[in-house]
Amino acid sequence: MKDIDLKPEVDWGNDAVRIGDRFHTSSSAMVPLPGPGGTQVQTVFLEVDVTYLAAGEPVVVPAGRFLDTLKVEVRATAQIQGQATELSAISGNFWYARGVGEVKRLDLDGNLMELQSAFIGGVTIP
Numbered sequence: 794m795k796d797i798d799l800k801p802e803v804d805w806g807n808d809a810v811r812i813g814d815r816f817h818t819s820s821s822a823m824v825p826l827p828g829p830g831g832t833q834v835q836t837v838f839l840e841v842d843v844t845y846l847a848a849g850e851p852v853v854v855p856a857g858r859f860l861d862t863l864k865v866e867v868r869a870t871a872q873i874q875g876q877a878t879e880l881s882a883i884s885g886n887f888w889y890a891r892g893v894g895e896v897k898r899l900d901l902d903g904n905l906m907e908l909q910s911a912f913i914g915g916v917t918i919p
Contacts, residue, residue: 810863815844826873838872852888852897854907857918859890862897 821838828835847864865887869880885900893913898906911918 810845810848812845812848815842817842835873840870840872842868846886852890854896854909855919856896856908856910859888859893859896862888862890864888 817840819838819840821836823834824837825832826835826837827833844866845863846866849861850864852859852862867884867887869883870877871880872878879901881901882904883900885898887895888897890896893908893911896908898904900906
């Protein structure tokens with residue numbers, strides 16, 4: 794298996810990331826949802842919390858071995874008509890490699906997703 798060492802700097806935007814740092818974001822959107830009597834447009838509120846868990850750990854997936862990744866924990870909830878629901882498909886642990894993006898995900902339902910192949914710098918891997 795070929796090692797993929799992109800030597801990513803660990804950053805988020807223009808700010809340096811420290812392990813244990815957290816950030817929160819929220820948004821809302823008008824979304825057509827099924828309801829009694831047909832589809833109704835409802836306001837959906839989305840809350841997302843991200844915690845930086847680890848940097849620099851190697852991750853092995855079918856696409857290769859990424860030597861320097863950023864591991865984050867994401868917790869997302871949606872609120873519709875006052876009822877909050879955790880979005881388990883987009884909540885869990887994520888591993889990112891610079892120049893590649895997400896290489897691995899383990900969601901709250903226990904589903905493991907791993908990068909199978911990629912086209913990086915003109916090269917297809919694996």
